[in-house]
Amino acid sequence: MFILSKFSDLIRIEPSKFSKKTEDALEDEINVKFANKVVQDVGLCLCLYDILEVGDGLIRHGDGSAYIKTVFRLVVFRPFIGEVLVGWVSSCSEEGIKVRMGFFDDIFIPKEYLFESCIFIPREQAWVWRDEHDLYIDTNERIRFRVEQEIFTDQSPRGPKNTEPEGASSAVAQNGGAAAGATSTDAAAAEQQQQLLQNGSSHTAVPPYSLIASCQTYGMGLATWWD
Amino acid sequence: MKAEVARDKLLSNFEVLQHINDIKRRQKQSSASRHRSALKTENLETILLELHTYLGEKAHSAAAKQNPADIKTFMQEISVYDLEKAEKLQIINIAPTSLVTLYCLIEEYEQRFTEEQGNHMLELIQKYLHPAPPPPTAGA
Incomplete structure (x- = not known):
C-alpha cells in the first residue's frame, strides 16, 4: 500500500534557515510542502524518504532566499487496485x-x-x-x-x-x-x-x-x- | 514540482514503520542538541502520529514485531512457490493466520496451489512474520 515516488522540485530556503545544514533545511522544507498532502495522480504523500540530487543554490533578484533544484523520493500511500x-x-x-x-x-x-x-x-x-x-x-x-x-x-x-x-x-x-x-x-x-x-x-x-x-x-x- | 516517477518502488508496512521510527529518533537527537526547531512541522507531526497508530503494536499490526532478518529468510523460503511480487508484499503486510485469508491475497489460488502448500505457507508466516494474535472473538 505504500510506494516511493520520485519528485523534482525547486525548493526555496529562507535566509533565516541558512544556519542549518543544507540537507536538513531541504528536508524540513520538503516535509512542510508535501507531508500529509495529496498530489494528483500520485497519492497521499506521507514524508520524505531520501534526497537524491541537490543542485546549486541560486538567488533571485529582490529575494534573499536560496532556490535549490532538488530530486528526492517521498513515501506515498497509494494502494494498487485489487490490494x-x-x-x-x-x-x-x-x-x-x-x-x-x-x-x-x-x-x-x-x-x-x-x-x-x-x-x-x-x-x-x-x-x-x-x-x-x-x-x-x-x-x-x-x-x-x-x-x-x-x-x-x-x-x-x-x-x-x-x-x-x-x-x-x-x-x-x-x-x-x-x-x-x-x-x-x-x-x-x-x-x-x-x-x-x-x-x-x-x-x-x-x-x-x-x-x-x-x-x-x-x-x-x-x-x-x-x- | 514534477513527479518524475510516480511509482518508483514498493514499500512494505515494516519499512515505513522503520522509516518513521528513524525520523522520530533523529528528531529527538536534534532536540537534544540546540537545533530544536529542526524537523518539526505540524503536518509532518500529524501524519507521523497517525501512521504510528496504524502500524504500531496497539493496532494488531504485524509490522510492529517484524525484523529485516526474518523477512529475508521468509522471502527465501517462500520463493519455492511461484508468487507474484504484489502477493508476497501483501502477505508480509497482512501476515494472514488462516487459509481463507491467505486465499484472498493470492489470485486464483485453487488453480495454482494445493491446501497443503497453503498450510506450509501459513507455517512460514507464523514462524517469520509474527502475525498479531487474533483478538478475543467478540460473539457474533
Missing part, C-alpha cells in the same frame, strides 16, 4: 460502509460491493451479513477490504467561469458549496463518482483522493470472522 487492506468501520449507512485507516479516511464500500446477502438494519445502523448466522458489521470493528477504484479530484481553483467565491486554493482546503456548484460543467461520470462518495459522507466536500472498496469474497469483512 487487500485493513481498516476500521467508521460509519454505516443505507448506501454502504465508510472505513478509516487513521491516516487516510476517505474509503467507501458501496452496498453493491458488499456480500450478496447483506442487509442494512436502520434501527441498529449496522449492516448484517445473512450467511449461516447473522454476522454484524458494527462501527469501530476491524475490517478487511479490497480496493476496487481510486478517485482523484482536482482541488485547484476552477478559473474565472466560476462566479461563486472560491476559498479552496490549496490542495487541503475544501469548499463544499463551490465544489457542488461547479460540478455541472464536469463530465457526468465524474459527478456520478462524487455522488457515490458523498452518499457515504456526512459532509458534502469532495476529498482530493478517495478509494472505493469491496467486501464480496470469503476472507473479507470483519477480521474476527476469519482469524
Whole structure:
C-alpha cells in the first residue's frame, strides 16, 4: 500500500534557515510542502524518504532566499487496485460502509460491493451479513477490504467561469458549496463518482483522493470472522 | 514540482514503520542538541502520529514485531512457490493466520496451489512474520 515516488522540485530556503545544514533545511522544507498532502495522480504523500540530487543554490533578484533544484523520493500511500487492506468501520449507512485507516479516511464500500446477502438494519445502523448466522458489521470493528477504484479530484481553483467565491486554493482546503456548484460543467461520470462518495459522507466536500472498496469474497469483512 | 516517477518502488508496512521510527529518533537527537526547531512541522507531526497508530503494536499490526532478518529468510523460503511480487508484499503486510485469508491475497489460488502448500505457507508466516494474535472473538 505504500510506494516511493520520485519528485523534482525547486525548493526555496529562507535566509533565516541558512544556519542549518543544507540537507536538513531541504528536508524540513520538503516535509512542510508535501507531508500529509495529496498530489494528483500520485497519492497521499506521507514524508520524505531520501534526497537524491541537490543542485546549486541560486538567488533571485529582490529575494534573499536560496532556490535549490532538488530530486528526492517521498513515501506515498497509494494502494494498487485489487490490494487487500485493513481498516476500521467508521460509519454505516443505507448506501454502504465508510472505513478509516487513521491516516487516510476517505474509503467507501458501496452496498453493491458488499456480500450478496447483506442487509442494512436502520434501527441498529449496522449492516448484517445473512450467511449461516447473522454476522454484524458494527462501527469501530476491524475490517478487511479490497480496493476496487481510486478517485482523484482536482482541488485547484476552477478559473474565472466560476462566479461563486472560491476559498479552496490549496490542495487541503475544501469548499463544499463551490465544489457542488461547479460540478455541472464536469463530465457526468465524474459527478456520478462524487455522488457515490458523498452518499457515504456526512459532509458534502469532495476529498482530493478517495478509494472505493469491496467486501464480496470469503476472507473479507470483519477480521474476527476469519482469524 | 514534477513527479518524475510516480511509482518508483514498493514499500512494505515494516519499512515505513522503520522509516518513521528513524525520523522520530533523529528528531529527538536534534532536540537534544540546540537545533530544536529542526524537523518539526505540524503536518509532518500529524501524519507521523497517525501512521504510528496504524502500524504500531496497539493496532494488531504485524509490522510492529517484524525484523529485516526474518523477512529475508521468509522471502527465501517462500520463493519455492511461484508468487507474484504484489502477493508476497501483501502477505508480509497482512501476515494472514488462516487459509481463507491467505486465499484472498493470492489470485486464483485453487488453480495454482494445493491446501497443503497453503498450510506450509501459513507455517512460514507464523514462524517469520509474527502475525498479531487474533483478538478475543467478540460473539457474533
